[in-house]
Amino acid sequence: MNTGELAVAGLGIVAPGVLGPEGALAPAVEVSPGWFRADVALPGRGYRRLPDACKYLLAASRLAVGDAGDRFARTERNLRAAAVAVNNTGAALLEELDHTIMREGADAMSPSSSPFIAMSSFAGRLSMEHDITGFNLTVNSPVTAGIEALRIAARAVAAGRAAAVLVGAVEEALSPSQATGPRTEAGAVVLHCEPAAGASARYGTCRARGAFLDPGAAAADAAAVLGPLVGEDPPGRIDAVLDDSPVGAAAARWLDRLGGACEVVVVPSPAQAGCLAPLRRVLGLFAQEHPAPARRAVLAASAQGTLACAELTVAPR
Amino acid sequence: MNTLQGPMDPFTVDRRVVITGLGAVSCLGTGVAAHWAGLLAGGGEPAEVPLPHLNMRTTKMYLVDRAEVPAKPASHAGTELGTSPRLAVAAAEQALTDAGLAYGTRDAVPVVLGVELGNADMQEVRRSAGRTAWTTLTPAAAVVGAAIGSRAALTSVGNACSASGYALTIALDMIRAREAATVLVGGAEGITRAGIGAFNRLGAADPVRCRPFDRNRAGTMFGDGSAMIVLEAAEHARRRGARPYAELAGAAWSCDAYHPTAPDPSGDQVVRAMTEALADARVSGADVGCVIPHGTGTPLNDVVESRALHRVFGERTRELPLFSLKAMIGHTTGAAGAFACLTATLMLRHRQSPANVVIDQDPECDVWLPQERSVPLDAPAVLVNTYAFGGNNTSFVVRDVAPQEAR
Numbered sequence: 001m002n003t004g005e006l007a008v009a010g011l012g013i014v015a016p017g018v019l020g021p022e023g024a025l026a027p028a029v030e031v032s033p034g035w036f037r038a039d040v041a042l043p044g045r046g047y048r049r050l051p052d053a054c055k056y057l058l059a060a061s062r063l064a065v066g067d068a069g070d071r072f073a074r075t076e077r078n079l080r081a082a083a084v085a086v087n088n089t090g091a092a093l094l095e096e097l098d099h100t101i102m103r104e105g106a107d108a109m110s111p112s113s114s115p116f117i118a119m120s121s122f123a124g125r126l127s128m129e130h131d132i133t134g135f136n137l138t139v140n141s142p143v144t145a146g147i148e149a150l151r152i153a154a155r156a157v158a159a160g161r162a163a164a165v166l167v168g169a170v171e172e173a174l175s176p177s178q179a180t181g182p183r184t185e186a187g188a189v190v191l192h193c194e195p196a197a198g199a200s201a202r203y204g205t206c207r208a209r210g211a212f213l214d215p216g217a218a219a220a221d222a223a224a225v226l227g228p229l230v231g232e233d234p235p236g237r238i239d240a241v242l243d244d245s246p247v248g249a250a251a252a253r254w255l256d257r258l259g260g261a262c263e264v265v266v267v268p269s270p271a272q273a274g275c276l277a278p279l280r281r282v283l284g285l286f287a288q289e290h291p292a293p294a295r296r297a298v299l300a301a302s303a304q305g306t307l308a309c310a311e312l313t314v315a316p317r
Numbered sequence: 318m319n320t321l322q323g324p325m326d327p328f329t330v331d332r333r334v335v336i337t338g339l340g341a342v343s344c345l346g347t348g349v350a351a352h353w354a355g356l357l358a359g360g361g362e363p364a365e366v367p368l369p370h371l372n373m374r375t376t377k378m379y380l381v382d383r384a385e386v387p388a389k390p391a392s393h394a395g396t397e398l399g400t401s402p403r404l405a406v407a408a409a410e411q412a413l414t415d416a417g418l419a420y421g422t423r424d425a426v427p428v429v430l431g432v433e434l435g436n437a438d439m440q441e442v443r444r445s446a447g448r449t450a451w452t453t454l455t456p457a458a459a460v461v462g463a464a465i466g467s468r469a470a471l472t473s474v475g476n477a478c479s480a481s482g483y484a485l486t487i488a489l490d491m492i493r494a495r496e497a498a499t500v501l502v503g504g505a506e507g508i509t510r511a512g513i514g515a516f517n518r519l520g521a522a523d524p525v526r527c528r529p530f531d532r533n534r535a536g537t538m539f540g541d542g543s544a545m546i547v548l549e550a551a552e553h554a555r556r557r558g559a560r561p562y563a564e565l566a567g568a569a570w571s572c573d574a575y576h577p578t579a580p581d582p583s584g585d586q587v588v589r590a591m592t593e594a595l596a597d598a599r600v601s602g603a604d605v606g607c608v609i610p611h612g613t614g615t616p617l618n619d620v621v622e623s624r625a626l627h628r629v630f631g632e633r634t635r636e637l638p639l640f641s642l643k644a645m646i647g648h649t650t651g652a653a654g655a656f657a658c659l660t661a662t663l664m665l666r667h668r669q670s671p672a673n674v675v676i677d678q679d680p681e682c683d684v685w686l687p688q689e690r691s692v693p694l695d696a697p698a699v700l701v702n703t704y705a706f707g708g709n710n711t712s713f714v715v716r717d718v719a720p721q722e723a724r
Contacts, residue, residue, distance in 0.1 A: 004494070077574070078571070078589065081572075086475065087453060087455075088451065088453075091451050094437075094440075094511055095444070095449070095451075097511055097514065097515065098441060098444055098510060098511045098514070099444075101370065101371075101372055101373065101510060101511065101514040102370040102372065102444075102445065102510075104372070105372035105373060106372060106373035106374070106513075106514035106515075106517040106518050107373075107517075107518065109514060109515065109518040111518060111519065114514075114515040114518045114519050115515070115519070115577050115578045115706060117434070117511055117512055117514075117515035118433055118434075118477040118515075118705070118706045119433060119434075119454070119475050119477075120433065120475050120476045120477045120480075120705065120706060120707060120709065121477070121577060121578075121706050121707060123707070124577055124706055124707025124708070124709070125577060125707075127572045127573075127574040127707060127708065128574050128575065128576070128577075130574075131574050132572055132574055133571060133572050133573070133574050133586055133589075134570070134571070134572065135483075135570035135571065135572055135709070136476075136572045136574075136707060136708075136709055137474065137476060137483055137570075137709075138474065138475040138476050138477075139472065139473060139474055139475060140432070140453075140454070140455045140473050140474075140475035141455065141458060141459070141471065141472070141473045142453045142455070142456075145473070148470075148472055148473075151470070151472075152472070152487060155487070155490050155491065155494055155496075156490065156570075158494060159490045159493065159494070161490075161569075161570055174451050175449075177449040177450075178449055178450060178451035179450075179451070180450050180451075209470065210427075210469075210470025210471065210472070211468060211469060211470055212428075212459070212462040212463075212467050212468055212469060212470065212471050213468070214462070214463045214466075214468075215393070215394040215463070216463065221468070224468070225468050245394065245395075246394075247394075272451060272452075302459070303394045303395065304393060304394045304396070304453070304456050304459035304460075305394065305459050305462060305463060305471075306458070306459055306462075306471050308470075
């Protein structure tokens with residue numbers, strides 16, 4: 001499949017307890033008050049009224065763009081693009097706005113918050129921040145959307161729709177009333193990506209694929225679906241973001257059967273997980289230092305049945 | 318086999334992407350014939366949204382007849398389903414059947430949907446009843462994938478009102494990139510209290526009806542429904558004997574990078590999207606027989622788009638018919654681009670653009686909206702625009718296929 005290949009030239013992450021890309025592979029921690037200092041991450045005017053998730057994304061994008069030097073600014077604005085994954089991102093705000101309507105009426109809604117009824121608005125601010133006029137795309141499948149964003153970005157770059165893409169994922173914690181378990185995600189990760197050919201692959205290159213495993217037939221169909229997705233030549237290590245749904249369980253059993261062919265690192269995913277963890281693993285694997293090129297993969301599965309696999313070649317550093 | 322590699326690669330013969338199946342459920346009814354008949358009859362009428370606690374000025378939408386909303390599937394992977402995913406499954410089945418792709422032959426068909434607040438009505442009904450646990454708003458692509466028997470990649474695009482315009486372009490690129498020979502693409506949206514509430518608060522909800530280009534327009538009015546399209550590599554369609562309706566000939570994206578909700582008054586990026594879509598389709602302005610504008614009915618959008626059309630089509634703009642689809646089915650947000658693609662396809666098939674809803678046209682919107690009668694389509698292409706919050710723009714071109722190939 002000719003899905004295109006991206007070079008990764010910059011990394012940015014904003015997450016509780018994580019100081020930089022090197023810490024991205026650490027287990028996710030609970031969100032605690034004050035973990036994110038917007039005044040430090042986003043000094044200047046125009047950010048105060050933005051929802052927290054929007055601030056996380058802008059902060060992570062600044063880090064990724066800065067990490068890549070001035071490459072994004074040097075890219076012609078019509079060839080700058082963004083592909084951003086969201087899932088639970090606006091859930092708490094949506095609940096708040098809807099409660100306002102129910103109790104007081106729509107006139108009592110915050111005018112600055114109301115546009116964020118559209119989940120794409122969280123990514124929309126990104127284009128204004130970095131003068132992105134190529135495209136600004138939002139994808140929203142549970143769990144797998146971050147890797148889907150990589151896949152769409154790679155295809156769009158291959159089609160000539162962009163020459164530099166900020167590929168990101170952002171989530172905001174669910175409200176206490178919405179959450180049915182621990183560890184809902186918060187934070188953002190952003191990768192500065194370019195076409196693999198002729199670009200700076202400072203951290204390495206990646207390509208992504210997708211598939212679907214019907215939850216109702218997951219146990220029977222796992223091999224037929226996951227085999228082609230992962231490929232005949234598995235990498236040295238697969239990080240698998242899996243929940244305990246029938247799809248996650250079937251994927252875990254299939255990975256077990258790979259035996260010693262590769263190292264499998266299972267990253268447990270809460271039932272209400274957003275889409276941050278898989279792209280965070282991608283970022284974390286790129287941030288690791290290797291003396292020689294290393295092949296890695298991140299596999300993600302949602303309870304709904306979407307599957308995504310990012311295949312990475314980590315550059316020696 | 319759906320992937321396209323090796324000596325049988327159909328793109329060595331023909332790189333076109335054609336439309337071989339259509340499906341729709343909207344306020345005009347269920348099925349493509351009902352959609353076209355509804356357009357010729359002048360479109361639907363707004364109705365009260367059947368949700369509790371609608372404490373706002375505008376409480377109407379262009380609604381699918383509730384008797385035509387399928388009861389199933391009621392849930393998917395433990396998630397209760399609102400109207401949007403159920404409408405999506407119904408429209409998907411229509412489109413695949415129309416394309417001659419029976420269940421059991423669809424395992425390699427990817428699904429690409431534009432869905433923004435798809436399952437909001439389920440969330441809102443639960444919230445009104447005091448049930449607050451969160452589930453995803455966007456299960457529709459997975460629900461459709463399961464219903465049709467796909468094992469291929471699923472993509473859910475959330476670019477608000479341009480979501481299915483983006484979805485169509487992604488599907489086009491997938492086929493051009495030889496990832497798939499056939500893609501099911503479309504959009505689906507349900508009813509939403511929070512969505513209407515936000516537009517009320519922003520002063521962008523018309524209490525009367527959806528009145529694009531009318532001097533008294535006061536915002537938009539939503540509609541629910543789902544439109545689905547089967548896109549296929551032309552050579553693949555030919556080999557299996559499928560007769561295409563039309564060709565999705567080209568598409569382009571752009572972003573204003575200007576304001577969270579308002580369009581850039583300069584219109585530079587919407588002009589670029591239209592211009593690049595025409596170039597991608599390898600057609601000139603003279604080849605365009607009709608434009609389906611984004612035309613939401615919000616005051617600035619319609620003026621900016623009208624001026625942008627003049628920049629693209631020049632003097633010909635006043636003779637170029639526009640068909641204001643949202644005046645007939647409302648603004649179906651994430652599904653709007655799919656409904657417009659489907660409508661453009663039917664225009665090409667029937668060689669006409671239906672008469673527009675009668676309006677008192679705003680002189681600031683200096684475009685031609687034929688209202689007396691339908692007009693013949695005298696050129697081979699239809700241009701479609703979709704725009705969204707954040708200045709996210711797509712334009713795409715649907716055009717005729719060779720007469721011997723067409724349905």
